[in-house]
Amino acid sequence: MRATIREVAREAGVSASTVSRALSTPEMVNDATRERVLRAADRLGYAPNRAARGLITGRTGNLGLIVPDLTNPFFPSVVKGVQAKAREADYAVFLADTDEDPAAEIGLVRVLAKQVDGLILCSPRAPEEEIRELTEHTTLVMVNRRFGNLPSVVFDNAEGVRQAIAHLQALGHQRVAWVGGPRTSWSTRDRMRAMRAATSAAGMDLYVAGHFPPYFEGGVAAADLVIASGVTSVIAYNDVMALGLLSRLRDRGVDVPHDISVIGIDNIQMSAMSSPALTTVSLVKEQAGRAAVDLLLALLLQPDSVRNTRRELPAQLLVRGSTGVARTT
Amino acid sequence: MRATIREVAREAGVSASTVSRALSTPEMVNDATRERVLRAADRLGYAPNRAARGLITGRTGNLGLIVPDLTNPFFPSVVKGVQAKAREADYAVFLADTDEDPAAEIGLVRVLAKQVDGLILCSPRAPEEEIRELTEHTTLVMVNRRFGNLPSVVFDNAEGVRQAIAHLQALGHQRVAWVGGPRTSWSTRDRMRAMRAATSAAGMDLYVAGHFPPYFEGGVAAADLVIASGVTSVIAYNDVMALGLLSRLRDRGVDVPHDISVIGIDNIQMSAMSSPALTTVSLVKEQAGRAAVDLLLALLLQPDSVRNTRRELPAQLLVRGSTGVARTT
DNA sequence: GGGGTCGATGCAATCCTTTGCAGGAGTTGT
DNA sequence: ACAACTCCTGCAAAGGATTGCATCGACCCC
Numbered sequence: 139m140r141a142t143i144r145e146v147a148r149e150a151g152v153s154a155s156t157v158s159r160a161l162s163t164p165e166m167v168n169d170a171t172r173e174r175v176l177r178a179a180d181r182l183g184y185a186p187n188r189a190a191r192g193l194i195t196g197r198t199g200n201l202g203l204i205v206p207d208l209t210n211p212f213f214p215s216v217v218k219g220v221q222a223k224a225r226e227a228d229y230a231v232f233l234a235d236t237d238e239d240p241a242a243e244i245g246l247v248r249v250l251a252k253q254v255d256g257l258i259l260c261s262p263r264a265p266e267e268e269i270r271e272l273t274e275h276t277t278l279v280m281v282n283r284r285f286g287n288l289p290s291v292v293f294d295n296a297e298g299v300r301q302a303i304a305h306l307q308a309l310g311h312q313r314v315a316w317v318g319g320p321r322t323s324w325s326t327r328d329r330m331r332a333m334r335a336a337t338s339a340a341g342m343d344l345y346v347a348g349h350f351p352p353y354f355e356g357g358v359a360a361a362d363l364v365i366a367s368g369v370t371s372v373i374a375y376n377d378v379m380a381l382g383l384l385s386r387l388r389d390r391g392v393d394v395p396h397d398i399s400v401i402g403i404d405n406i407q408m409s410a411m412s413s414p415a416l417t418t419v420s421l422v423k424e425q426a427g428r429a430a431v432d433l434l435l436a437l438l439l440q441p442d443s444v445r446n447t448r449r450e451l452p453a454q455l456l457v458r459g460s461t462g463v464a465r466t467t
Numbered sequence: 468m469r470a471t472i473r474e475v476a477r478e479a480g481v482s483a484s485t486v487s488r489a490l491s492t493p494e495m496v497n498d499a500t501r502e503r504v505l506r507a508a509d510r511l512g513y514a515p516n517r518a519a520r521g522l523i524t525g526r527t528g529n530l531g532l533i534v535p536d537l538t539n540p541f542f543p544s545v546v547k548g549v550q551a552k553a554r555e556a557d558y559a560v561f562l563a564d565t566d567e568d569p570a571a572e573i574g575l576v577r578v579l580a581k582q583v584d585g586l587i588l589c590s591p592r593a594p595e596e597e598i599r600e601l602t603e604h605t606t607l608v609m610v611n612r613r614f615g616n617l618p619s620v621v622f623d624n625a626e627g628v629r630q631a632i633a634h635l636q637a638l639g640h641q642r643v644a645w646v647g648g649p650r651t652s653w654s655t656r657d658r659m660r661a662m663r664a665a666t667s668a669a670g671m672d673l674y675v676a677g678h679f680p681p682y683f684e685g686g687v688a689a690a691d692l693v694i695a696s697g698v699t700s701v702i703a704y705n706d707v708m709a710l711g712l713l714s715r716l717r718d719r720g721v722d723v724p725h726d727i728s729v730i731g732i733d734n735i736q737m738s739a740m741s742s743p744a745l746t747t748v749s750l751v752k753e754q755a756g757r758a759a760v761d762l763l764l765a766l767l768l769q770p771d772s773v774r775n776t777r778r779e780l781p782a783q784l785l786v787r788g789s790t791g792v793a794r795t796t
Numbered sequence: 797g798g799g800g801t802c803g804a805t806g807c808a809a810t811c812c813t814t815t816g817c818a819g820g821a822g823t824t825g826t
Numbered sequence: 827a828c829a830a831c832t833c834c835t836g837c838a839a840a841g842g843a844t845t846g847c848a849t850c851g852a853c854c855c856c
Binding site for chain 1: 803804805806807808810811812813
Binding site: 408 | 563711740741
């Protein structure tokens with residue numbers, strides 16, 4: 139049904155090799171010939187068979203993207219960025235969702251690895267050991283996790299948290315709580331470190347509420363601990379959890395921001411829509427996706443060029459209604 | 468690097484054909500031989516090269532999924548369902564996002580069609596004409612759109628809207644507004660029809676606010692029209708828009724549900740988290756994704772078996788805080 | 797004018813798997 | 827004991843594109 143390279147060759151009066159070259163290495167073929175080939179290809183609606191090409195080149199023209207949970211609005215944005223950039227480079231993207239399960243993550247990488255040229259792991263939860271092993275057979279780029287000298291795209295959590303803490307301090311807060319995400323998440327650890335550093339530099343008290351699932355319910359669950367701790371402000375691992383906090387605080391009759399100021403991280407769409415609107419550390423999510431694809435493609439072209447490259451993307455505090463002057467009790 | 472079928476053959480002391488058969492048509496090969504082959508394959512970590520297989524069978528083992536906007540929480544849920552079901556059947560899923568652009572949609576189908584065995588179009592916006600043309604070269608399943616006798620998965624919008632209207636009527640509402648989604652969306656038209664039918668059957672007045680972008684901002688934009696229309700209740704095309712309505716109504720000092728009751732459709736996670744929580748028509752989104760894959764795989768196996776199959780999934784009203792007794796002015 | 801160079805093109809092998817066909821071994825029936 | 831089967835396995839072709847190598851003509855320069 140679909141035209142093959144041979145038919146184009148016949149139509150253009152050349153050999154298949156010439157057609158192939160006219161399309162993939164145009165400078166190797168005479169101008170007039172190339173023109174003729176291109177017209178013939180166009181006339182027949184020819185597009186190379188990717189399976190056949192992949193068979194001989196060993197490349198598939200596909201990328202894989204693995205995320206822990208698509209229903210967390212952070213990830214669809216990254217996916218969009220990956221998609222857009224990949225499409226520009228004529229790559230297609232396999233998407234897989236692990237449901238926050240580190241074991242599923244490893245399994246998916248193994249399965250997907252055979253069908254792609256490279257993989258982007260977004261917020262991977264798998265243990266270091268497993269990931270190290272994967273890197274031996276697979277071209278990987280990590281988003282939201284640093285790991286050895288693997289190429290990675292991360293956000294400047296330290297700066298984001300610093301801005302958030304500075305903001306709280308300016309509002310007179312002295313005690314701040316930290317509501318962490320999954321224990322296995324690198325971002326959780328990184329942000330927690332940043333919290334420790336920033337609060338200690340600012341001379342503020344830090345209350346660590348612990349680790350919670352990165353869902354609305356996780357924030358809900360953390361809220362009571364936060365209230366009991368007596369802090370006047372709280373920073374959550376991500377916006378979804380911060381919204382959970384907001385919800386439970388309201389239910390408990392705690393006024394935000396009057397009694398407690400709340401700050402999230404990610405700047406998901408919904409954070410602008412809550413009431414009060416959520417003050418948050420804004421991350422350029424789509425850009426992270428695009429940067430990851432950039433890195434991956436560079437890595438595929440010349441494996442050594444970007445080894446050990448770490449892109450760090452900016453984080454910027456966005457002040458909205460959920461933070462205010464500290465209560466004075 | 469990766470083992471080929473020949474190596475397995477040598478290892479097992481048989482020919483490549485036998486290995487192939489042992490793996491894909493086990494009943495054609497002697498028990499003992501098969502056992503030997505399987506062990507050899509296992510020892511070498513053999514997995515068939517999909518490109519080579521695809522080259523000869525003409526099948527890729529891939530599915531494509533096209534959605535209009537991943538950042539609308541409705542779609543990630545569908546994607547999850549598609550993923551899960553596809554993975555069970557050992558298919559991988561290409562995902563593409565059209566940014567609500569019907570032209571991009573057609574383009575993506577064309578591109579993706581070559582790399583997959585079949586495509587799932589989720590809430591497709593493209594004009595009928597174009598879609599009809601696509602069906603000639605491509606195996607398609609539609610979600611959220613009926614089209615000729617193409618296999619499709621849709622929700623029982625009529626029932627969902629009927630329940631919503633009955634609920635409003637029971638609360639004493641006489642006038643209800645409808646805030647529509649994109650003009651090109653089949654769901655918008657279907658739900659609008661359902662609104663006409665249900666309100667007329669119930670003897671209620673219907674105010675059609677028009678078509679709006681299916682985003683939070685669309686709901687915001689519609690809110691003032693709704694207020695001005697004097698209705699006591701409003702149903703929005705989806706939850707995201709309903710949340711936009713909620714937000715703008717609050718800004719305008721209109722109390723929900725006291726002054727106006729608001730109902731959404733989809734039951735996205737966020738709808739439970741707004742304040743007041745959103746009354747909504749709940750849709751089984753993941754199930755829609757799974758059903759679409761079911762249909763598509765059946766279609767690939769025996770093209771005639773499910774031609775003209777339409778799966779209709781239930782819609783169920785979920786009452787929360789955003790609806791209440793009609794004001795009496 | 798002949799040897800050398802260069803640019804453009806074709807030939808043929810190759811990637812890995814699947815599958816139609818044929819053949820060999822063993823079994824059954826007569 | 828032979829024909830007719832059955833069951834299992836191997837041979838070889840096929841699928842479509844890429845690419846190293848060879849070829850061929852043209853052109854240049856001495």
